[in-house]
Amino acid sequence: MTGSHGQRTGVRDAREGGRAAARRGRVPAQGGAGGADSGGGPGRRDARGRPKRTRKRFVLAVTASVVVLVIAAVGAIYLKLNGNISTFDANGLSKNRPADSSAGQNILLIGSDSRAGDNSDFAGGVGDIGRSDTTILLHVYSDNKHAVGVSIPRDALVTVPPCLLPNGRWTQPAYHQMFNSAFSVGDTVKGNPACTQNTVEQLTGMRVDHTMVVNFAGFAAMTDAVNGVQVCVPNDIYQGDVDPNLGYKGNLVFGKGLQTVSGTKALDYVRLRHGIGDGSDIGRMQRQQAFLSSLIKKVESQGLNPTSLLPLADAATKSLTVDPGLGSAEKLISFAMSLKGIDLKNIQFITTPWKYVGSRVDLVHPDVDALWSTLRADRTLDGKDAGGKGGKNGKPAPASSSSAPTAAAVNGSGISVAVYNGTVSGGLAAKAAQALQADGFTVTGTTTAAQQDHQVTLIEYGSAHLQGAQALAKLFPGAQLEPTAAAGINLVLGQDYANGTTGPSGGGAPAATGPTPSVLPSKDAGSARSAADDPCSNLSYGAGG
Template sequence: MLGSDYRDEANAKLGGGWDTIGDPARADVQMLVHISADRKNASVTTVPRDTIVDIPECTDPATGTKYKATKNMINESFGRGGAGCTLATWEKMTNVYIDHWMTIDFTGVVSMADAIGGVDVCVNQNVFDQSKPGSGTGGSGLRLTAGTHKVQGEQALQWLRTRHAFGSDMGRAKAQHMYMNSMMRGLKSQNAFTDLPRLTGLAEAATKALKVSEEIGTVKKLLDLALLLKDVPINRITSATIPVLQAPNDENRLILNPADAPKVWEMLRKDVAMDKNGDPAPAESGQPGADPSAPAPSTEPTPQASSAPPASNPAKIAVQVVNGTGVGAPPVGKRATAIAGELVAKGFSLAKADGALTPEKATVVRYATDAQAADAQSIAAALGIPATSVQKSAAASKITVLVGADWREGATYPVQAPPEAGSIPESADVLNGTDTSCMDIYAPFQWK
């Protein structure tokens, strides 16, 4: 879910920036929404706009302009090829396959907030988010007295845009999470997810307010997507901001926290709930306490894999193997050669080692087209790599096994226990859907 700062006249009236009308848009708000495979929990994970990340090579679908790979703030990815480039940036950062994207601009936020009928928000002190003292510019215009208020229309946009009064971009992300959680509580209390005419109306409003990926571009498809949340209890919805640190050479920029951020991505990749409110997970096959007679737990394949043709004869599958072990330590020599040899021994006679060294924390199998999905899964199975680590990628030219830093030795991928439910790091500023706390206001933006 992307919040675009695109400025045309209508958006500029709502958010200033008249001097940037027509400039390439940025996505200052970026959230990954995950609904679990069993539809029993959901999460929203934000990456702050100033976070420095690797942005892959992208092509703008509207103009054909090609942009070289770069390292820059994540909000810049949107202007280098639209939502598709931002999606590719997230996939590179997380190793998570992302099914869909949505973008919304200022006018879209206003119209959706009106369609919903308002959302309750709360502040601990009186707030007026005006121009930053001494700057003469900025500020969302949000003005509220201490306590709870229902905001909609332009006032909802002001809440979602407020940054200075909430202290920082991190504070703004928390306020956005509060808004979304409150919205879900409101819709649930109104039985909106079982009121088909109401939900259809919201989907119709969304088709006008949002730009979405082709797969969810109709009222029916948006309705089907919304219905996935019908059975998710409020206390199983978790919001988080990816753990970050101040960039070493720039106090105004952030980097992913190398100790904590990978844990969040792993939980998303392995479909582990960020809350502790679900039923205890059964022991997995092959793990202590598991019932050896029970069937192995299923993993949800990528959407393409479920409709792909059967896997080809292994001897006819072209696959390259890349050494990605050089994360946090020097790369293991000839690691790609060793794994390619293992594949050849298992009948994948076209497997070849690539000379590139591409650091990657977690081992992953990537493929380029839907027709390759089943072949990629068969390669992963041969090496013991879990199905959840098989991903479609626009950057892949052929099926590629990227041997990550989590597999520095041995011929079979080491079995690793998934993280425990609810073990998300505290540095992720976690907020449960039931949390009704209020935002504190930075002193210069309080009023009496």
């Protein structure tokens, strides 16, 4: 009994010793309660008897956590960017728009100098009416390998078509107006981007696919986000040049030569007008084109990665007001990524052909008509076909053999028109009359106009015939509408119709001037700059530039 008791006591002591060792973190080398799990494999248990986690399970858990965090971060970024974006009311777009051609995309870029909100930090004053300081029509070719930005002078005299007011009413057409007045229609702080888009569409005969408005504060923030942009100044600029009302020379603001600017200083550069060249808005536009070229170059050099793009996207979306078609971060990013394949040398900037008319600017015809014709046909400025397979929104691009705009379908029933040939080209009035009659218009007569130097087709109408004139204008994209005291509607054909850049095809006598020019005049095409150009080249119109 004593021996048996001693054996049981020894076994119990051994077990207790094993448990004590386990509590102290030591497992017996052999035998004991822990011996069975001392080997490897998925059945391992820890010192407390719990199953041990394998490395594989640990890695999977970490990977899943990272994926969840990435998804959450991306979602947060999209929500943040979406919350930044403002859109304008698309109801203000014209009901008389050019036909939608799938040859490339047209994006209207507007720089707003409203003094409201954060912009007052850069411009002074609060609650000022929104005004457009800069307007560029960007045509992205359907091959997605070329793009050209066309600067439209803010002082250019144009026709501003009917535009929607804040009270829901539409304005009457306004003739011989400064181009930038369209943005101010309605006298609101945010401006009227839809009215500017309507004006550009009527001016060019091209449908604008998207419109973006960027304000002062956002512009400055974007230059900060890319750590500055390289610019060149042709001569020293002082405080008195930046602010002509200062009354004295002041301190040096920009030294002559190449330099990097950001924030407020970048804004001062693109707004600078006096003290360089002839002090005109035309010269300033050329410097703005050079600035945009440098900005594009800087973004490309930093690479399309989150580290560089997210700060830029945040700054950009905070400053943008866009059409509903770009009213989300996903749409904006998708659009931006569609441009990444365009080489710097294939991004060009040009100013519409222009001339001074007193203190204002007039567009030169037929040169400007040839420019719009070139873009409508998806040809580069040197006349090459840049049509691609993709078109816009995935639709195939049409053949670009014709440079004439596509006229909208119009029912001319009940509308009477007198047709005049305002050019020296023979047979135009008869040709137009035949086309109008095919669309149901009643032609009351055809004859030669009193003056035969009309470059742009003119539609004159009496006060009771506005709607009929607007219907007629659908067949002549870019035509000028002008109210007169006379009754009825007069169609005065211009050189644009003779060139085939406006108007329907009626199968009548061919224009005596021959086919539509396929390229811009060399003097106009040669004035373009590419984003790859030297920042110090072609900076200003006039002496000293």
